[in-house]
Amino acid sequence: MTGPGHRHKPAPPPLVALRSASFAYEGTPPxxxxxxxxxxxxxxxxxxxxxGSGKTTLMRLLSGGLRPTEGELTLDGEAVPYHRKGLTRLRTTVQLVVQDPDDQLFAASVAQDVSFGPLNLGLPDAEVRTRVTEALAALDITPLADRPTHLLSYGQRKRTAIAGAVAMRPRVLILDEPTAGLDPDGQERLLATLDALRATGTTILMATHDVDLALRWADAVALLTPTGLHTGPPCETLADPALLRAAGLHLPWGIAVTQLLRRQGLLPSGAAGPHTPDELAALIPRPDTPTTPTTPTTPTTPRRR
Incomplete structure (x- = not known):
């Protein structure tokens, strides 16, 4: 019999969730x-x-930009009321950054744009300045604070748009294709920034077409297919050929290499496979350090006496 001290605490509700939700744009199928x-x-x-699978629609439903025609959106387990107070609470908890930063930036300078959300909350000027300073630092764009937004590079505009969301101090940050249009260095810098945000407690939902990025970055994946939404751990969900075909995706490089290594008997079935070329290189055994060869001695035949 389990005593009172051994009772399991109920799992906390999800931060934000859609429950039995349906949605259709006017005059179109659901x-x-x-x-x-x-x-x-x-x-x-x-x-x-x-x-066209509904990724952007799903993100807008989660952030309150769209309202389900049926079902509900919950925040900390409670249904979100779609009035001003309810939506304000939702949007201070959940922030959406759209794919094209030009759809989100409109102020004259970087700092002014980042300050827009906190100012709209009616926060004191000192608090707004603190939030802007922290957001600029988090996105590594402090030197750009006074730069006109129309003079920013594409990557800088992406970071500025994310900084504007971060300044709201959301618990959930939703990003629509944040690495699209960035060069490899820009992608790595952005992912490092997202990892730093996660370390401070921010939950992140990222829409992407990059299965390799999803495999190495995410700890959960959600695949939208014609048969519905499928969620699970990346190493399992992204290894399902039928699901990937339905979602219009290919097998991630890391999983393809892992399967090949196991078929060749080079990786034990329980061992984790590589997600990147560097991880693959680390699995390859290094040859022993060569030693100086010794000169073989010629055996001698005993002399006859």
Missing amino acids: VFEQLDFAVHEGRACALLGRN
Whole structure:
């Protein structure tokens, strides 16, 4: 018999979730019917699917930009009321950064743009300045504070848009294709920034078409397919050929290499496979350090006496 001291605490509700949610744009077939999807605290979740599969619609439903025609959106387990107070609470908890930063930037300078959200909350000037300073530092764009937004590079505009969301201090940050259009160095810098945000407690949901990025970055994935939404651990979900075909995706490089290594008997079945070329290189055994060869001695035949 389990004593009072051994009772398990109930799992906390997801930070934000859609419950039996349906949605259709006017005059079109439903995008979702009876959809259940939850974002749990502390996770890094990758959202994948074909163009037109509903990724952007799902993110807008989660952030309050769209309202389900049926079902509900919950925040900390409670249904979100779609009035001013309810939506303000939602949008200070969940922030969406759209794919094209030009759809989100409109102020004259970087600092002014980043300060827009906190100012709209009616915060004191000192608090606004603190939030802007912290957000600029988090996105590594402090030197750009006074730069006109129209003079920013594409990558700088992406970072500025994310900084504007970070200044709201959300618990959930939703990003629509944040690495799209960035060069490899820009992608790595952005991912390092997202990792730093996660370390401070921010939960992140990222829409992407990059299965390799999803495999190495996310700890949960959600695949939108014509048969519904499928969620699970990256190493399992992204290894399902049928699901990937339905989502219009290919097998991630890391999983393809892992399967090949196991078929060749080079990787034990329980061992984790590589996600990147560097991880593959680390699995390759290094040859022993060569030693100086010794000159073989010629055996001598005993002399006859």
